[in-house]
Amino acid sequence: MAMRKPMIAGNWKMNGSFELVTELSSAINKVKSAKIDVVVFPPFPLISLLQQQGITVGSQTVSEHNPGAYTGEVDAQLIKQCGAHYTLVGHSERRSIYGESNQRVADKFARAQQVGLIPVLCVGESEQQRVTGQTESVVAAQIDAVIDKLGLAALKDSVIAYEPVWAIGTGKTASPEQAQAVHKFIRDKIAASDSDLAQGLTILYGGSVNEENSEFLFAQPDIDGGLIGGASLKADSFTAICESA
Ligand code: PEP
Numbered sequence: 001m002a003m004r005k006p007m008i009a010g011n012w013k014m015n016g017s018f019e020l021v022t023e024l025s026s027a028i029n030k031v032k033s034a035k036i037d038v039v040v041f042p043p044f045p046l047i048s049l050l051q052q053q054g055i056t057v058g059s060q061t062v063s064e065h066n067p068g069a070y071t072g073e074v075d076a077q078l079i080k081q082c083g084a085h086y087t088l089v090g091h092s093e094r095r096s097i098y099g100e101s102n103q104r105v106a107d108k109f110a111r112a113q114q115v116g117l118i119p120v121l122c123v124g125e126s127e128q129q130r131v132t133g134q135t136e137s138v139v140a141a142q143i144d145a146v147i148d149k150l151g152l153a154a155l156k157d158s159v160i161a162y163e164p165v166w167a168i169g170t171g172k173t174a175s176p177e178q179a180q181a182v183h184k185f186i187r188d189k190i191a192a193s194d195s196d197l198a199q200g201l202t203i204l205y206g207g208s209v210n211e212e213n214s215e216f217l218f219a220q221p222d223i224d225g226g227l228i229g230g231a232s233l234k235a236d237s238f239t240a241i242c243e244s245a
Contacts, residue, residue, distance in 0.1 A: 010232025025053035051083030052076035058086030102145035167207025183222035
């Protein structure tokens with residue numbers, strides 16, 4: 001993992017409760033160390049609560065708009081005020097279920113940075129795109145939408161999460177070699193314009209990571225940690241994954 005600090009992020013999706021906050025925060029507080037960043041992305045109503053338990057927190061999405069008449073949306077500044085440091089943008093479930101385009105994801109990325117939230121830009125190809133050889137062009141277009149809007153330097157205060165859609169919630173993890181190849185592609189693409197930025201950029205892998213496969217994924221040179229869905233809801237699994245980073 002070179003000079004980059006490993007990061008383990010738990011995406012609770014639309015799961016969680018006050019009880020889970022108590023259980024997970026006490027487990028996470030036991031494994032926390034200066035050597036890794038552990039971040040939890042709970043549903044909005046649990047952000048403050050988790051933060052008060054000493055956990056570093058992020059939101060699962062953010063509105064691209066300034067405050068106003070957008071019923072049901074949550075403003076970036078308010079998310080920050082609730083104690084969040086990060087936000088996911090462009091998670092594949094947001095892209096596929098809620099129709100978020102690359103452009104809209106770039107707008108969310110911009111709004112997050114405007115208020116000082118660190119965006120975790122989720123990218124990844126579908127199974128169909130992989131078998132038809134489009135993995136690199138799909139991932140490049142997802143990143144380029146942000147670069148075109150904000151310039152390459154915007155990636156400096158961000159994290160990228162490579163999450164092949166076919167591996168999310170399916171139990172079908174990318175092999176360490178498959179994941180490493182895409183992580184290297186992303187880092188090389190950025191290094192072509194700014195090698196220091198590329199070397200400092202945290203790139204997480206996500207997609208059916210569990211306590212059995214995490215060690216092998218995290219041992220790859222360009223994989224700096226993981227974005228964990230299902231396994232982040234179980235204290236034993238999540239802490240074991242943190243310990244393997
Ligand atoms: C995710 O939600 O980003 C994810 C990777 O889920 P899972 O670990 O369950 O595949």
